[in-house]
Amino acid sequence: MAALKTLQQLARQHGTPLFVVDHDVLRRNYATFRKYLPRVQAYYAVKANPDAAIVKTLYDAGASFDVASMPEFMIVHDCIKNLPIKQRQDWIWDKIIYANPIKANETLQELDPYKALVTYDNSEEIRKIRKYAPHSGLVLRLKVANTGAMVELSSKFGAASGEAVDLILEADKAGLVVEGLSFHVGSQTTNFENFVQAINLAADVYKEANDRGYTKMNLLDIGGGFPAPYDATVKPFRELARKINAELDRLFPKNIQILAEPGRFMVATAGTAVSKIIGKAVRDGKLCYYVDDGVYHTFSGIVFDHCHYHMNAFKKGPAQICTVFGPTCDALDVISMAEELPSDLERGDLLYSVNIGAYSVASSTPFNGFPPARVVHINR
Ligand SMILES: *Cc1c(COP(=O)(O)O)cnc(C)c1O
Numbered sequence: 001m002a003a004l005k006t007l008q009q010l011a012r013q014h015g016t017p018l019f020v021v022d023h024d025v026l027r028r029n030y031a032t033f034r035k036y037l038p039r040v041q042a043y044y045a046v047k048a049n050p051d052a053a054i055v056k057t058l059y060d061a062g063a064s065f066d067v068a069s070m071p072e073f074m075i076v077h078d079c080i081k082n083l084p085i086k087q088r089q090d091w092i093w094d095k096i097i098y099a100n101p102i103k104a105n106e107t108l109q110e111l112d113p114y115k116a117l118v119t120y121d122n123s124e125e126i127r128k129i130r131k132y133a134p135h136s137g138l139v140l141r142l143k144v145a146n147t148g149a150m151v152e153l154s155s156k157f158g159a160a161s162g163e164a165v166d167l168i169l170e171a172d173k174a175g176l177v178v179e180g181l182s183f184h185v186g187s188q189t190t191n192f193e194n195f196v197q198a199i200n201l202a203a204d205v206y207k208e209a210n211d212r213g214y215t216k217m218n219l220l221d222i223g224g225g226f227p228a229p230y231d232a233t234v235k236p237f238r239e240l241a242r243k244i245n246a247e248l249d250r251l252f253p254k255n256i257q258i259l260a261e262p263g264r265f266m267v268a269t270a271g272t273a274v275s276k277i278i279g280k281a282v283r284d285g286k287l288c289y290y291v292d293d294g295v296y297h298t299f300s301g302i303v304f305d306h307c308h309y310h311m312n313a314f315k316k317g318p319a320q321i322c323t324v325f326g327p328t329c330d331a332l333d334v335i336s337m338a339e340e341l342p343s344d345l346e347r348g349d350l351l352y353s354v355n356i357g358a359y360s361v362a363s364s365t366p367f368n369g370f371p372p373a374r375v376v377h378i379n380r
Pocket of ligand 1: 264
């Protein structure tokens with residue numbers, strides 16, 4: 001994250017609420033991912049934070065991209081729009097996966113000329129892709145255990161392992177090419193066994209497909225879910241990487257291309273929110289601070305992402321347990337009921353929250369007329 005002095009300076013210069021992105025941290029996270037998982041190409045999941053400058057920095061670092069809508073696709077496409085058409089098509093084929101298993105007909109139509117990889121997980125989608133995006137490469141999304149993930153995804157997407165090979169053969173019969181398999185173990189997965197189990201399940205499906213005569217698969221997409229180090233209970237990334245590497249090397253030959261779709265891991269630690277105290281009250285004996293950012297805005301992850309963020313003061317002083325409220329009139333707009341903050345903070349004082357780069361500004365709304373935080377980039 002950015003230095004405290006810098007955050008205060010930026011807040012003075014731009015006002016609050018403020019969302020500060022440190023691009024050195026983005027580059028470092030990308031490098032860490034590549035260092036510990038050398039076999040795995042990182043497709044940044046744009047959903048986590050679709051800011052064009054973030055996408056550009058990761059593009060420059062060599063990242064590939066996971067998109068789930070045409071607007072997300074176009075944000076990435078902007079990075080390559082000046083390349084000649086052929087180079088652009090090759091880049092899209094190599095470096096974009098459209099990883100939303102359910103796509104509208106219109107979306108498939110728009111996507112088709114770009115010839116991208118798309119995920120699917122049922123027969124209905126095969127019929128749609130055949131009709132509207134027959135030039136796509138297919139990746140079958142498998143349903144895998146999401147035990148212990150902060151955000152569960154397995155109830156919405158994924159083919160059961162028992163039907164997986166039937167769905168591959170069905171797509172093949174429809175004249176489509178299934179390039180490989182994908183899964184998602186759940187977001188912020190601190191239970192590393194989820195990855196081990198999922199890779200083993202994918203290896204079983206791979207083998208069954210080969211045994212039943214389908215030999216065109218050449219990629220495995222191990223999805224997202226790589227945990228951000230929100231607190232000390234999250235075990236180091238290199239421990240997870242060691243487990244993943246061991247399973248990949250044991251179960252998949254060298255010529256299989258391995259990809260992953262890290263979202264949170266790349267951006268969470270790169271974002272810091274700075275807000276200002278706009279009111280102060282004592283309610284039921286408890287000190288309450290009201291700030292100019294809240295759960296409808298940068299702190300939306302409290303609701304949508306099941307994430308908790310700590311508020312920190314720049315000023316030091318005798319602390320007590322306080323409530324921190326957002327600025328809207330909705331009682332849901334509570335950042336925290338139990339933050340240890342100095343009791344003598346005043347109107348105008350600033351607070352900050354670290355590790356808030358993922359699933360935060362991305363789901364901010366203009367609810368109740370309060371504008372979203374201004375985004376400032378530190379990119380030396
Ligand atoms: C949201 C999502 C991701 C990113 O997940 P993280 O937990 O942020 O790494 C990757 N792939 C798919 C298909 C997703 O839906």
